[in-house]
Amino acid sequence: MSYGIDTVDSVGVVGAGTMGSGIAQVSALAGYDVVMRDIEPELVEDGFDAIEDSLGRFVDRGDLTEKEADAVVERIEGTTALDDLADCDIVVEAAVEDMAVKRELFADLAELTEPGTVLATNTSTLSVTTIASATDRPGEVVRLHFMNPVPVMEGVEVVVGEKTAEGVVDLAHAFAEEVGKTTWEADDKPGFVSNRILMPWINEGIRAFDEGVATKADIDRGMKLGTNVPMGPLELADHIGLDVCLHATETLHEELGDRYKPAYLLKRKVEAGDLGKKTGRGFYEYE
Template sequence: MEIKKVMVVGAGQMGSGIAQVCAQSGYDVLLNDMNKDALEKGMNRIEKLLSRSVEKERMTAEDKEATMSRLTPSSDLSDAKDCDIVIEAVIEDMNIKQSVFQQLDKVAPPHAILASNTSSLPITEICAVTNRPEKVIGMHFMNPVPVMKLVEVIRGLQTSDETYKAVEEMSKKLNKTSVEVNDFPGFVANRVLMPMINEAIYTVYEGVASVEDVDTVMKLGMNHPMGPLTLADFIGLDTCLYIMEVLHEGLGDSKYRPCPLLRKYVSAGWLGRKSGRGFYTYE
């Protein structure tokens, strides 16, 4: 099948980023959010990022206008009625995601693919609440979406080869590199990344080294672009904790136990950049 029209559900940082790259790649895009303030912020975020690209001469003003013309705000899921694919990017909560997919299953056309941008939740469980499990798949984009080249494409137990190939082809058109991943907790990216971040937090918790020194070791010793604790603040410590809990529960191995210091920071509301305080303090 050929994908022409896309809906992205959720106008947060990830959803707006996905909508932006889809529109830049020539797709007609509906950016959907029930919260009209969030929807307006999402559209403004895209416009601001595109304007910055024009200022830096990465794209022309004409290309920016063409991209914006392909973007339409939506606050009603029934607008998916003529879309070829819907990409869900709402909060990482299985009940909320399943509710969204149940609604989309009723309103999207029979041929439409339903994709989830979940970073850790089982695709098979999301598939199960629809009447089209063969057309449900995971598309885990990396943050920030316009910059990062990777998409993890996750097959649920019943995802068809046709669905996988259509999403793989779409990923190429988005100028992304896709990797095929089977449906296990955390997939590949977060199953590898989050335990590393968690272990870095343990080294601070146990007094092995300071926050700054742990990050310096990983930047200068392992050639990482940023240290794991800086990265944790960027991702959000609440998100890190949630994914570690998914890994711990899903795989049942004590090596995925979240560090008590991570729990303490989240309980204190120290969530990283978005709250102004995490392992570092932000103005």
């Protein structure tokens, strides 16, 4: 495979959770054949349920017809076998945010896919270079970080590892644009652009609430009206998942020091199992 968007016909996605199912959806919506893999059949089914729910909202708004939505789902193959991704032209990993898991996955992907296949990670904070070093093809590893929720958010952050080939970087940008996104590029530094800035913003919002600066509603309202963002820090934390925010903040704290120390209330919420929208309760309650 030569590096160029015109050579990409099929997309592999590792992980059928919130991010993985979203990446599978936008890829299939752009016309690609997609293989979406997770470790259990139930997780794959959950991924398809999420895709169908999301497409249903597009149909309700008149952005898609039911026939078009059905065609998107038909372009996605679900599987629990990693080998089924062997013939994909680009594979995007959206598995659990754990370096050992990602390194093992990428080592396996490098073995089963053909040389030239681009291997992309959707990691929030982990080093692309460290992930790539688990393979014998570090030049073909890049970060493609989609924003959550993937079908709605426009941005994708492309991160260049120490050995990422220039052609792979170009393909990463082109692929993201082909699925309807706008990209920006960052070097392989802790947190990159998005989470290096976003996580302390969320963390400080949680601290402000915990210290009684304002109610959670007023903190969120103040930031939305004062900075023109669609969600305030507490609402956004619930949407991302408080466990995901905590893990990202802990990683940044370890790499960059005390300015990223996780807020006490964030840790307490996670310990209590109140992880946000996905569990029905975080800083707010959800149906």
